[in-house]
Amino acid sequence: MTTQEPRPAVDAESPTDPVPLMGCPYKSNPYPLYERLREAGPVHRVLFPSGVQAWLVTGYEAAHSALNDDRLGKSHDRGNDRWRARASIMPEPQHSQLQVHLLHQDPPKHTRMRRFVTDAFTPRRIERLRPRFQELADALVDALPETGPADLVTGFAARFPFQVLAEVIGLPGESAARFDRDWGKVVQPVGPTDPGRSRYEARLHGLQSYIAEVVAHKREHRDDDLLSHLVAARDRRELTQEELDSMIFQLLVAGQEPVTNQLTTAMVALFRHPGQLARLRADLGLLPRAVEELLRYDSAFELTTWRFFDRDSDLHGTEVPAGDSVIVSLCAANRDPRRFADPDMLDLDRSPNPHLAFGHGIHFCPGAALARAELQIALGTLLTRLPGLHLAVRDEDIQWIPAVLGRGTDHLPVGYDRRL
Known part of the structure; x- marks a missing residue:
């Protein structure tokens, strides 16, 4: 990690200069920058590594308002040519075939598509599946070194969420075993001239072929599960082929990688607060409230995906041109001192805790109940069965993923006294 890289600064004298959201210091700890942005105002022009410029919403009230603003649409068709030149990097035909999922839809299409997935993720159904999730977590811990x-x-956080997801959506065991986690990186921008472009396209083709195989299998082997229901909806022409493939794409990528990342951010937060870690280990009854605080304190969904006005519009006193991208910083909102007392403190007793880690409004994460259950089970299992669990590298040596919208780490070396 090149800790000598300068942190982006907020220059109130040059409001048109975009603030760069990139570099190792920013990814390792974006909160000082978010604090300066909040203090300077609710909306800022920012620059991403891909060259995309966007309008970033930072404060809690502004973020909550933007997430519920029906003037802001999610469809990529709303993006202007400036945005499209840098952001629409997934090549055709894959962009048209895999990018028409829920995150990129507006009502009434969003309403129609969302109803196909909500029943699979209801809190009541997730509660019924908890014993099975616990079995999966215990089996993974059993496989760790003594x-x-x-x-x-690699030993737990990258595997547990996918195994749980496979159970919930009905992904066949053989198909689940063949899923390559590397395919999830297709959501990380790789521009047309990037040296890694060919590898990016190979991932994309691999994932698309995998989705086609899953669809073919579920069409031949129908069951009472989400994937079978989606395929049946396609066969009844209630979904297009592109919508079906895109929804499976979203389930496979957005349905498990963020939980993996949230597990890593949660564990890092607890390692940095050993007193809170010890308290949680001693009283697992704190887990539901602790999970909410860990979601607030350092969310794996750092930023939302694009939103667009269809005409030049005012956004909290800032004129935003039609088709420019608007992004909400969930992490910045969740550390706003005007909404949360001592926001930089990890407080497992915090209540109420109206964090925005799962978004808000019509695009509130449909898998929130599942993610909460996964986090509670995973943290409880790790703390119970690995006494003395601690970080095995220096905090400054943690390598944070360079993803634009998310936070997490691909490796988290730990030590522990023994495996129970």
């Missing part, structure tokens, strides 16, 4: 060190990501 004593540390171990990589908590």
